[in-house]
Every structure is written in C-alpha cells, then in structure tokens.
Amino acid sequence: MKGRISVDGPTAFRLIKDAVEVRPSEFTALHALRDGPYALLVAIVLSQNSNDKNSIAAYEDLKRATGLRPSEVLRLGDRLGEVIRRAGMIKQKSEAIMALTRLVLERGEEYLDRAPPDELKAELMKIRGIGPKTIDVFLSLYRRVPVFAVDTHARRIATRWGLVRQGASYEEISRALLEFFGPERADEAHRLLIAFGRKFCKARNPRCDECPLRDYCPSAVQRP
Template identity: 40%
Template sequence: MQQKLYKLLHEYYGNVNLHFEVEKVLKEARRSIDYNNPFKNLVITILSQNTSDANAARAYLSLERVIGELSPRKVFATRLEKIKRAIKVCGLYNSKARTIKNLAKYIVENYDSDLSRLIKMPAEQARSELLKIPGIGEKTADVFLGYVMGHDVAPIDTHIRRVSQRLGLVRSGAKYSEIQEALKHSFPRGKLLRGHELLIRLGRDFCKAKSPKCSECPVRSVCKFARESSIS
C-alpha cells in the first residue's frame, strides 16, 4: 500500500501546487501570504478551520488591510470586534477572532513577540509548547511543524480523516495519533507533508463526504470503500 497509494496520487496530481484556490485569490488581490512566518502561519491556519482555503485567504488579506502587517503586538493591540469584522468571510469568526487574539497575547507575554526561540526547539518540544497556547490544537501545531520548521509530518484534518477511513487505513473513530501513525506506513519517508496535501485534494475532488466519486477516483484500486461500494 505504501508505494502504491503515493504513486497513484502522484501520477494523478504531479508536483503542482495543490492550493490553487488560494493562488487565485492572491493573484486577483495582487497580494501574498508568507507561510514561513511563524505568527502568520498560525493565523492563516486558524482562519482555515471549517472553511475553504479561498475564504481563509480572503479573511487573512482583510485582516491585513485593517491592521497592517500582521505581528503579535499589532493583533494584541487591536480590538476584538475589529478582528471579528475583518475575518467574517471565513465563518466562525467569533471563536476564530478570540483564538487569534489569545494567540497574540500569549506570544507577546511568553515569547516577547518573537517565536524564533520556539522554532529552534526539537519537534516534540515545539509541538508541546504550541499546544499550551489557548485555541491551538494538534492540526494547527503540526501545520506549523511542517511548513515553518520543515519537519516531515502529516497534519490531520476532516478530509484526511474521512479518506483514511475509507481507504481502510484506520478504523472508524480512530484517534488523531492513530491516523498519523497509519500515514507514516502509507507514504514513503520524507513524503508525509506532501501526502497530507494530496489526501486533502483527493477528499475535495473525489472522496467527498456526500456522493463520493468512486468510479472516477485515481486511488480506487487500493480503496476498501470503493471495493465494497462496487460489490453492493
């Protein structure tokens, strides 16, 4: 399964940037997002929860238009209502605004607004520190480890959870850590982060929550759900 799953996904999607919805929004706005910036990475990941990548990007750009270049001190000094209004497009803006505000507060008070000390830590220590921040969960912490710190890790979102279960990699209701462990055995070493991107894309394009397109899916030959669906 290890080589076959990745091979099928790679053959279908190739090496293209799979976040093309974000690219389109940024191109239209003639703006960019620095995903390697530690604070900005955390903010965009929070905004992306339970919404499309495009709306997360729109919310991020809106927030920058309102308060300027994003930094922990600037966000900490901004009124909560102002943040809410700026990010409304991405949904769940009340809770996301509080999380972003609390994140900025925590970084100002515990890191003097500078996360460079955090990114020099070993992966597990950095992850543990990130999980101490109110509103930061495992997925957000792992996105940080992968895209900011360069570790080979697979953050788990709702798409990956659904796809992993349908492929037969994990049982229904598997824990976050169990899915990560299964993916370590399902992708070649050094390809976990790319595998994360490929599975998200697969979940959006084919393995949808409702009405999955099994007959068109590029990995149907190794999928338990597709096999069982064709039998029934």
C-alpha cells in the same frame, strides 16, 4: 474493517499526485507560507472550518490592517473579529489569534522557529482554539517535522483504505498515514489527500469509478 488498501504508500502517492492538482490559491497555509511563522499560524487558525477562499480573504484583510505584525494585531483588540469576519467563527478564532499573539510578543517570533517541536506543541496546545491538526500543519509545512496532519479528508480516506478502524483517534490516524506514506512524503501527502478527497473520495457519493485507486481500495463501489 473491509481490508486494507492493496497498494503501497509511495505508489498511492504517485497515483494521487498524477490525478489531482494542489494550488496555493486553494490552500490557505501555502498562501501564507512566505510571510513567516507567526503569519502562517494565524492563517492556519483562520482556515479552521472555513473554505480556503474565505480564509485567504480574511488573511489578506488582516494583513492589510496590521501588516501581520504581532503588536499591530494585539492593538486591534475587540476589532479583530470584524477584520477576520470572512473566515467565520470569529469569536473562537479571535481568541486563539490573540493568545498566539501574546505568546509571540512574550517569547519572540524566533520561538516558533527554534523551540523543540514537542515543547512548541505543548505550549500551543494550551491555547483554546489551537489543536493538534493546526500545530501539525505548521510543524510539517514550516518546520519540516515528520508529522502527518489529520483533517476530515484524511480521516475519511484512512478509514476507507482500511489503515485505521472506524472511530480511530487523531494520533492513531496520524501515525498510520505517516507510516503508510513515509516521513519524507508526509507534508505533501497531507495536501494531496485533501485534493483527492475533494475530487474523488467525497464524503457523499464518492467518485469511485474515476478514482485512480479504485482497483486497490477495499471500500471502492464497483458499478456495473
């Protein structure tokens, strides 16, 4: 590890927020937030390993076909994959959405609203294709639970900033970012890191010269 980023979380948050823009049209979860907890979880599943343009398109296709009513989604059966095809990985996502739909029909959609977060996370983790990141996005955005969802951007940035070691676990990265930014900023910081990773801290050829944190980042590439 090269060292740790030499600025505090609130300052990093402010500098990133001034440098990037978070648009609902570029974040599937924000696009679906107004449609309720079941629809939001479906949208987050659709966004897995897909760009937001395609996952939002698939979400809207499913919304037109079913109104995002669990009973109507279940009625699609094997046709669900065709409806959500634009999101890609249709077999895995169809299975996850169907399992989620059965859970909601069994427990009621209010279960997603009211279940204790740890219980809900344990229940959702039983569904193949729904992992901790999907659940943490939901808990943070919809339930306002202070957790930090970790995607590939967050993992890369936390490692480059020296907040975690290379190869750190999901839980280690989540805790480190939550501590760095603070619980009150976790939900927004998650999306800011995605936008920051897309614009500046890219996996290849990061734009260190233009990065608002270049003077503080231990991994910044200084060019003559």
